[in-house]
Amino acid sequence: MRAEIIFLGSGGGRWATITQKKPTGGFIINVDNLRMHVDPGPGAIVRANKLKLSPWKTNAIFVSHCHPDHYNDVEVLIEAMTEGMVKKRGYLIGSLTTIEGYGKYEKVVSDYHKSKVKNVVVIYPNDSINLYDNELIATKTKHGDPYGVGFRLKTRYGDIGYTSDTEKIDSLIDDFDGVRVLIANITRKKNEKIRGHLCSNDIIDIINSMNKKPELLVMFHMGLKITNPKSEAEYISKNTGIEVVPSKFGLKIELIDGIYKRIL
Numbered sequence: 001m002r003a004e005i006i007f008l009g010s011g012g013g014r015w016a017t018i019t020q021k022k023p024t025g026g027f028i029i030n031v032d033n034l035r036m037h038v039d040p041g042p043g044a045i046v047r048a049n050k051l052k053l054s055p056w057k058t059n060a061i062f063v064s065h066c067h068p069d070h071y072n073d074v075e076v077l078i079e080a081m082t083e084g085m086v087k088k089r090g091y092l093i094g095s096l097t098t099i100e101g102y103g104k105y106e107k108v109v110s111d112y113h114k115s116k117v118k119n120v121v122v123i124y125p126n127d128s129i130n131l132y133d134n135e136l137i138a139t140k141t142k143h144g145d146p147y148g149v150g151f152r153l154k155t156r157y158g159d160i161g162y163t164s165d166t167e168k169i170d171s172l173i174d175d176f177d178g179v180r181v182l183i184a185n186i187t188r189k190k191n192e193k194i195r196g197h198l199c200s201n202d203i204i205d206i207i208n209s210m211n212k213k214p215e216l217l218v219m220f221h222m223g224l225k226i227t228n229p230k231s232e233a234e235y236i237s238k239n240t241g242i243e244v245v246p247s248k249f250g251l252k253i254e255l256i257d258g259i260y261k262r263i264l
């Protein structure tokens with residue numbers, strides 16, 4: 001028994017999305033009975049099939065906010081999760097903006113698709129929800145979408161954190177203190193601060209302010225300006241003392257009691 005995280009991409013932001021030079025399929029977390037697809041951006045369905053990860057088995061979908069590199073394939077995944085819109089099944093968890101719409105952000109999931117999901121949950125920071133015996137707690141972000149959320153998923157193999165798109169805010173320190181694996185959306189390389197997103201120095205500050213640092217940091221949602229993810233990962237690792245790996249299409253992380261294993 002184990003928890004695993006499989007990455008269907010590494011990129012984010014408009015240029016990575018348009019060019020697909022860094023794929024934007026999100027990632028899948030499998031824990032016991034949970035199979036959750038997180039932020040299924042453009043290509044998620046293609047990438048999942050390419051890795052022979054059956055979309056039919058999806059039983060939860062998490063959409064952190066209302067930007068297409070995070071939500072684009074959500075309706076197709078709902079169709080898979082509901083066995084072709086035949087069975088009422090699964091969870092759709094997302095920000096207010098993605099599920100109901102708010103202001104200039106129109107909802108991105110149709111009422112028709114929502115009608116076949118068993119549990120549709122609009123989630124706000126600090127809300128928690130039980131997902132097949134794992135607890136998901138929504139975390140705060142500061143980004144273009146005012147209702148964006150990340151999460152901390154508490155599993156019996158340890159906690160998995162996902163920042164989603166956010167700039168550096170103090171709450172990230174506590175929200176992810178002590179997770180085993182932290183997936184952080186790092187859009188820019190060192191010394192390139194950018195509004196609404198994290199750069200390498202931001203994540204270094206956040207990790208170094210924690211009481212218990214993660215065992216592993218996965219760099220996710222990288223922009224095209226990160227031309228050498230490996231050297232960027234080494235820079236973050238050197239400055240935090242933890243292992244850092246850039247996400248890559250097909251990267252798999254396994255959490256087994258006490259250890260984690262990385263399979264590419």
Ligand SMILES: [Zn+2]
Pocket residue numbers: 065067143165
């Ligand atoms: Zn965004």
